[in-house]
Structures are given as structure tokens and as C-alpha cells.
Amino acid sequence: MDKVYNQKGVEERIYRQWEERGYFSPNKDKTGKEYSIILPPTNANGALHFGHAMYVVEDILIRFHRMKGLNVLWLPGTDHAGIETQFVFEKKLKEIGKSRFDFDKDTLYEMIKQYVDQNRGGIEKQLRSLGFSLDWTKEKYTLDEDIVKIVYDTFKKLFDDGLIYRAEKLVNYCTFDGTSFSDLEVVYEERKDPLYYIKYGPLVLATTRPETKFGDTAVAVNPDDQRFRKYIGKEIEIETVLGKTNMKVIADKMVDMGFGTGVVKITPAHDFDDYEVSLRHNLPMVRVINYDGTMNEKAGKFKGMYVKQARKAIVEEMQKKELIDHIDENYVHRIGLCYKCKNPIEPLPLEQWFINMQPLKKDAVGAVKKGLIKIHPKKFEKTYYQIIDNYKDWNISRQIVWGIKIPAWKCRECQKWTVTNGEAPEKCANCASKKIFQDPDTFDTWFSSGQWPYATLKTTNSLKFYPTSVMETGYDILRAWVVRMTMLGIYIQKRLGVENKEKQIPFRNVVLHGLVNDPFGKKMSKSKGNVINPIDLVDQYGADAVRFALVYGTALGNDQSLSYPKLDAMRKFTNKLWNMARLIELKRAQAKWSSASFYGFDDLRNLKLNKSDKEWIEKVEALSENVTKLIDKYDFNHASQNLYEFTWHQFADIYLEDVKKRINEEFNASIDPASMIVLESLYLVLLKLLHPFVPFVTEEIYKRLWGKDDYLIVSKWPYDEKTKD
RNA sequence: GGAUUCGUAGCUCAGUUGGUUAGAGCGUUGCAUUGACAUUGCAAAGGUCAGAGGUUCGAAUCCUCUCGGAUCCACCA
Numbered sequence: 001m002d003k004v005y006n007q008k009g010v011e012e013r014i015y016r017q018w019e020e021r022g023y024f025s026p027n028k029d030k031t032g033k034e035y036s037i038i039l040p041p042t043n044a045n046g047a048l049h050f051g052h053a054m055y056v057v058e059d060i061l062i063r064f065h066r067m068k069g070l071n072v073l074w075l076p077g078t079d080h081a082g083i084e085t086q087f088v089f090e091k092k093l094k095e096i097g098k099s100r101f102d103f104d105k106d107t108l109y110e111m112i113k114q115y116v117d118q119n120r121g122g123i124e125k126q127l128r129s130l131g132f133s134l135d136w137t138k139e140k141y142t143l144d145e146d147i148v149k150i151v152y153d154t155f156k157k158l159f160d161d162g163l164i165y166r167a168e169k170l171v172n173y174c175t176f177d178g179t180s181f182s183d184l185e186v187v188y189e190e191r192k193d194p195l196y197y198i199k200y201g202p203l204v205l206a207t208t209r210p211e212t213k214f215g216d217t218a219v220a221v222n223p224d225d226q227r228f229r230k231y232i233g234k235e236i237e238i239e240t241v242l243g244k245t246n247m248k249v250i251a252d253k254m255v256d257m258g259f260g261t262g263v264v265k266i267t268p269a270h271d272f273d274d275y276e277v278s279l280r281h282n283l284p285m286v287r288v289i290n291y292d293g294t295m296n297e298k299a300g301k302f303k304g305m306y307v308k309q310a311r312k313a314i315v316e317e318m319q320k321k322e323l324i325d326h327i328d329e330n331y332v333h334r335i336g337l338c339y340k341c342k343n344p345i346e347p348l349p350l351e352q353w354f355i356n357m358q359p360l361k362k363d364a365v366g367a368v369k370k371g372l373i374k375i376h377p378k379k380f381e382k383t384y385y386q387i388i389d390n391y392k393d394w395n396i397s398r399q400i401v402w403g404i405k406i407p408a409w410k411c412r413e414c415q416k417w418t419v420t421n422g423e424a425p426e427k428c429a430n431c432a433s434k435k436i437f438q439d440p441d442t443f444d445t446w447f448s449s450g451q452w453p454y455a456t457l458k459t460t461n462s463l464k465f466y467p468t469s470v471m472e473t474g475y476d477i478l479r480a481w482v483v484r485m486t487m488l489g490i491y492i493q494k495r496l497g498v499e500n501k502e503k504q505i506p507f508r509n510v511v512l513h514g515l516v517n518d519p520f521g522k523k524m525s526k527s528k529g530n531v532i533n534p535i536d537l538v539d540q541y542g543a544d545a546v547r548f549a550l551v552y553g554t555a556l557g558n559d560q561s562l563s564y565p566k567l568d569a570m571r572k573f574t575n576k577l578w579n580m581a582r583l584i585e586l587k588r589a590q591a592k593w594s595s596a597s598f599y600g601f602d603d604l605r606n607l608k609l610n611k612s613d614k615e616w617i618e619k620v621e622a623l624s625e626n627v628t629k630l631i632d633k634y635d636f637n638h639a640s641q642n643l644y645e646f647t648w649h650q651f652a653d654i655y656l657e658d659v660k661k662r663i664n665e666e667f668n669a670s671i672d673p674a675s676m677i678v679l680e681s682l683y684l685v686l687l688k689l690l691h692p693f694v695p696f697v698t699e700e701i702y703k704r705l706w707g708k709d710d711y712l713i714v715s716k717w718p719y720d721e722k723t724k725d
Numbered sequence: 726g727g728a729u730u731c732g733u734a735g736c737u738c739a740g741u742u743g744g745u746u747a748g749a750g751c752g753u754u755g756c757a758u759u760g761a762c763a764u765u766g767c768a769a770a771g772g773u774c775a776g777a778g779g780u781u782c783g784a785a786u787c788c789u790c791u792c793g794g795a796u797c798c799a800c801c802a
């Protein structure tokens with residue numbers, strides 16, 4: 001054995017050997033208990049991030065349970081990541097002076113598909129280099145035909161059940177990206193904008209958006225506001241830049257008497273609050289802004305101008321006509337921006353598909369309340385409830401091409417929709433007209449990934465693993481993904497006729513890890529240029545050191561900053577393990593001992609031993625129990641810390657030093673064979689306990705020291721107890 | 726505005742249901758060592774556990790407030 005452990009070449013070789021022997025796949029013949037995790041689908045366009053390395057938590061669980069003898073499945077997959085990917089692709093187009101409008105939708109789709117296919121595999125390589133024992137034979141993709149089929153099925157079922165409806169509602173629309181977004185995809189930014197005080201007949205009101213006044217359908221005041229009582233219910237005549245018009249004054253408690261003048265213009269088509277008011281008061285919705293961000297004919301001579309230009313022009317015109325009372329130039333407010341292109345989100349009315357979330361909420365809350373799904377760490381339970389509580393109906397249509405087309409066809413004759421489970425219908429289901437056309441929109445990416453556990457297990461013929469044991473992911477997508485999976489997962493099972501509530505849920509445990517920041521505690525982001533690729537660290541420190549560093553010293557669910565000193569310490573630890581093996585090899589020779597057969601704790605105790613050996617057996621067994629319990633509790637932090645501390649500062653520093661001394665003293669003489677057996681057996685126990693954390697070096701040592709034909713990855717976990725997951 | 730969370734040695738962080746001298750890694754200092762270990766071993770220094778008050782026989786740990794940081798949600802003309 002080399003003096004120093006060098007992982008280069010070793011890791012790749014061992015990974016290949018494991019994979020070739022099929023150790024990553026469930027054992028078909030095994031009738032034992034199932035244990036399964038589905039890897040959160042990674043972005044198919046190849047975007048890397050450190051979250052992927054944190055999936056080491058899953059590998060630890062998988063290896064641990066595999067060694068415990070359970071039938072284990074860890075299933076990888078990729079996500080087409082609709083908006084994300086199309087956005088990246090459009091940026092590429094822009095670099096060559098093109099835009100999506102230069103291509104028809106089918107061509108654009110094909111181009112993106114090719115682009116994605118070229119970039120696939122990057123993340124897979126990364127996951128492999130980290131040693132993840134994923135069953136690659138079952139890898140799925142959200143655009144696989146059989147997955148898409150299930151997505152269609154679910155849509156149709158929801159539609160048939162009346163849980164999906166088509167409605168014109170105000171949506172978050174980005175006029176630059178040409179699509180609507182869910183509330184989650186809007187980011188807010190504080191800005192200083194002028195607040196215009198506009199004369200509205202006898203009233204004055206404050207607004208930041210004078211250009212939308214052509215879409216006003218009322219003026220509102222607070223019902224308790226004495227100042228304006230006499231106007232409520234009346235029509236007032238107002239002068240505008242386009243001439244005189246009448247406006248009704250309504251009373252609504254949403255008006256804050258203290259803000260501005262206490263008078264608000266109501267523009268239902270371009271403001272979310274106004275939209276709500278319009279529903280309460282039956283006000284008409286007048287749209288004055290087009291989907292490309294220009295003003296429409298309602299804006300008269302301002303038609304065709306972009307919103308920003310129009311605002312300026314209108315204000316100038318109003319000033320000329322003395323319709324502006326005054327302007328507050330220092331008004332600070334928050335405006336919604338597109339999370340992708342950072343342009344202002346324009347609230348626009350648009351016909352979209354929505355899922356009625358109300359009926360789905362109850363089951364998702366109940367599953368956690370009843371303890372069918374457990375969330376770790378527990379602190380995220382509150383967040384979970386809060387998220388569900390705030391859920392509004394889910395807009396699942398996106399006006400982009402990169403995604404799964406919505407299987408709905410509209411009739412030109414009767415205007416009704418025909419929904420199928422994928423196949424194009426010949427005629428309208430309502431009036432039998434053949435003049436039908438498919439909705440050009442695609443599904444929100446999360447609608448497909450929200451069905452991931454059932455879809456992947458069904459299509460890989462692995463339904464016996466449903467529900468999965470653990471869903472492990474970053475806490476940042478608890479809202480976007482985990483909650484939706486819970487809702488859709490339960491819905492699908494109920495719809496399949498599954499009545500047992502324990503079988504309806506998609507997973508029994510939710511485990512959430514924290515985020516990895518850069519060494520200065522700053523969030524890694526491409527724009528800041530502080531992104532670190534885990535593969536580079538694996539090259540430098542070895543996968544084992546990276547893995548150990550990520551779970552050591554950080555409580556589950558807490559963020560951590562990448563620490564080079566820690567990585568270094570962990571690399572030294574793998575080297576320490578290696579040298580412990582060298583010592584054993586050496587002492588073996590000195591003691592004229594040729595490899596031991598292994599003994600379990602009970603067998604060891606039956607040997608004739610000195611007091612010291614006996615004590616160490618007890619200590620290692622206690623450690624085994626401790627580590628087992630900690631992993632069961634998802635406390636990888638303490639499991640790894642205890643392993644580190646014991647292995648190095650107890651086992652190596654005290655026990656091995658003692659053994660070394662004893663063998664040296666009895667050099668060439670008769671080292672008690674029992675002592676050698678204890679030494680080798682206990683060291684092997686440590687290797688096994690450490691294997692889920694540092695799989696490569698432990699496997700390599702196992703091969704070197706004992707040269708057996710079997711592998712540590714499928715060896716028996718040293719501590720027995722009833723497995724609970 | 727609502728909620729969550731954090732503020733522990735120079736740095737990065739642990740601290741499980743409140744219980745004796747508050748822990749680790751890295752760093753620092755001293756000694757030893759190259760006969761398992763790009764070393765490693767032994768030892769040391771270093772903390773008013775953000776601040777104030779309260780509950781308790783006893784609090785870093787529970788409660789209240791203040792200060793400071795982070796995140797999530799709601800987004801008001």
C-alpha cells in the first residue's frame with residue numbers, strides 16, 4: 001500500500017465495479033422490506049449547482065439501508081425545466097442576433113430539444129463522481145413518452161372531476177418573455193417612482209400608473225370616509241386627456257383612508273387588488289395594454305406606445321391640460337419583476353387553465369397532521385402548513401413551447417373545450433364540429449414534476465416502492481415542489497381507487513437539507529461569479545472528503561458556507577483511515593498473521609481476551625448502536641462527528657497505539673491471535689460504519705486488506721435492530 | 726405587514742427533552758516525532774454562550790423585551 005492515499009483513479013474504478021455488478025439496482029429476488037428514494041429530477045439542460053452535492057444525504061441513507069439488508073431503490077431522473085431552459089436558450093439565440101419570433105413553434109421546440117440533448121449527461125457525470133449509488137438503469141426524463149402519458153392522464157382526471165377550469169383571470173405576465181408566471185416566479189424590488197396626484201373631476205387621487213387610466217371602470221373610497229360620503233354611488237364627470245367621461249364612485253374597505261388622498265382609481269384589468277374589487281362590485285374589465293407591452297386602441301393617440309413611453313407622454317399631456325395636481329417624486333414602493341429577465345411584471349387578463357386547490361389542500365394537510373408524512377427537521381412543518389394555507393388556485397398554463405403541450409382542444413363553433421388523455425380528438429366533444437384547434441400553451445414544469453414519484457415508479461415497473469421512504473431535497477423548493485407532489489400524489493392514488501391513506505401519500509418522510517454558500521457566506525450565483533463546481537472539489541480533495549465535509553458539522557436543514565479548511569481536514573481523515581490499514585498490514589506481518597476471518601460482537605466476546613480488547617469491543621459496539629440510531633434520526637451531523645472523533649482520537653490514538661506497543665514488545669513472539677482477530681474485526685466494523693459517508697476509501701481498503709471477492713457496499717451492517725424508516 | 730430562523734472561542738460551526746469544570750475542526754503557542762500517517766502525537770492558551778429582565782434548586786437551552794443578521798410569505802393605489 002502506498003504511503004499516502006491517493007483517490008485519483010481509485011474512485012472511478014470502484015464506481016465502475018459497483019455498477020457493473022449491479023449493486024445499484026434493487027435485488028429482484030429479494031423479498032425483504034423495500035426502501036426507496038427518488039432523486040429530485042435534475043435540470044436536463046445541464047446547469048450545475050451545489051445542491052446536487054447535498055444529495056449525498058440520500059446516498060448515505062441508501063447505502064445504510066442497503067447494508068441493513070433492505071431492498072433498495074434510488075431512482076435518478078431529469079427535468080425539462082420549461083421556462084428555465086427556454087430562457088437560457090433564448091439568451092443563446094440573442095447572442096446570434098435572433099429571437100424566438102424568428103421561428104415557428106415546432107422548429108423552436110426542435111431546436112431547444114437538440115440543445116438540451118447536447119447538454120445532457122453533465123449532471124449525471126457529476127453525480128457519479130460523487131459516488132452516488134443511483135440505479136441508472138431506471139433513469140427517467142419528464143419528457144419521456146410514458147411519463148407524458150401519465151401527466152395527460154392526470155390532467156384529464158382533474159378536468160373530469162371539475163378540479164380544472166378555464167378562466168380569464170389576471171395573471172403575472174411578462175411582456176418580454178411572452179408568458180404568464182405563477183406567483184412563485186415573481187420577484188419584488190423596491191423602487192422609487194413618482195406618485196402622480198391626478199384630478200378626477202371634483203376628486204384628486206394618487207397613482208403610480210397614470211397610463212392605465214383608460215382602463216378605469218370606477219373610483220373607490222373607503223365606506224367610512226366622511227370626506228367623500230356624498231359621492232358614493234354617484235357618477236362624477238371627469239376630464240381626461242382624451243376628453244370628458246363619467247365614472248362611478250364606489251365604496252370598498254380595501255381603500256386605505258390614509259394613503260394619498262383616500263381616493264383610488266379602479267383598473268380591474270391591470271391591477272390585482274382592483275381586480276378583486278371589480279369582482280365584488282361587478283365592474284367591467286377594460287384592457288388597455290397588449291400582451292407585447294404596448295397600449296391598445298383604448299389609449300387613443302397613445303396606441304402602440306410601450307407602457308413606459310406612454311406614461312411619460314400622458315403625464316406631459318396631463319400637465320398641459322392641468323390635470324395633475326402635484327407629483328410626489330420620492331415615493332418608494334415594491335414592484336413585481338419577472339424572476340428571469342427582471343423586467344416589470346404586467347398584470348394582464350388572460351384565459352388560462354387553473355387547478356382548484358381547495359379540495360387538494362385538505363388531504364395534504366391531513367397527511368402531515370396525522371403523521372403519515374413526517375417532515376425533518378420538524379421546524380419546517382409550520383412552513384408547510386403556512387404554504388398550503390396561502391395557496392391560491394394554480395395557474396398551470398405557460399405560453400412557451402418548451403414543455404408538455406396541454407391536451408385540450410377548443411371548438412371554433414361552440415367555444416367549448418375537449419380534453420383528452422393525449423390523443424388528438426376528431427371532433428368537438430360538445431357539438432361534434434370538426435373545427436377544433438389545440439391550446440398552444442404548455443404545462444407549468446411543476447405540474448409534471450409534481451407527479452414524479454408515481455410517474456417514475458409506474459413507468460419503471462417499480463410500484464412496490466410506492467410510497468417512497470424518503471423525499472430529500474433542499475428546503476427552498478418545499479413550496480414549489482414538495483407540497484405540490486403531496487397534493488397531486490394523493491389525488492392520483494385516490495383516483496386510482498387506493499383507499500388506504502398510508503398508500504396514498506407519495507413519500508413517508510420529507511428530509512430537507514440546507515443551502516451551500518460560498519466561503520464568505522454569500523449565496524452562489526452565476527451573476528456574482530462565485531459558483532463553485534463540486535466536481536472541481538472532488539478532483540482536488542476526493543469525493544469522500546467532499547461528502548464528509550458536507551454533512552459534518554452542519555445540522556440538517558441549516559445553511560452552510562463552503563469551508564476549505566474543513567475539506568482539507570476531511571481529506572486528511574481519509575488518509576488517516578488509509579494509514580490505519582497500513583498499520584494493520586504491517587503488524588500482521590510482524591505478528592506472522594495472515595488475515596483474519598471476521599467475528600461479530602458476540603463471537604468476539606467468546607474469545608479469551610485481555611481486558612483492553614474486551615473494552616474496545618464494547619466501545620465499538622456502542623458506537624455502532626449510536627451511529628445507527630443517529631442515521632435513523634437523519635442526524636448525519638452527529639453520526640459523522642462521532643465516527644470521526646472515535647475513529648481518529650479513540651481507535652487510532654489510543655487503541656492502535658496500544659496494540660502497536662504490544663506487538664512490538666512481543667515482537668516475533670506470540671501475539672495472541674485473539675488480539676489480532678479483535679483488531680481486524682473492529683477495524684472492519686469502523687469501515688462499515690463509515691462506508692455510507694466515505695464509500696470509496698473504505699471499499700478500497702477493504703479490497704486491499706482482505707482482497708476478498710465481495711464488496712463492502714453490499715456487506716452486512718454491523719449493528720442489528722429493527723429497521724424503521 | 727405576517728411568519729420562521731439565527732446571533733456560542735480569531736474563523737467555520739455543533740450543543741438532542743434545561744443539570745455538574747460549554748464542545749469540534751481550522752488557526753495560534755509549546756514539546757515530541759519521520760519505524761502506519763503529504764506528517765502525526767501530547768499539551769496549552771482562548772468564550773460575560775448578542776444585551777436586559779423573568780420562570781426555576783439550576784438556563785446557551787423555556788418566557789418577555791431590545792439590538793443586529795438571514796430566509797419565506799403577503800404585497801396596497
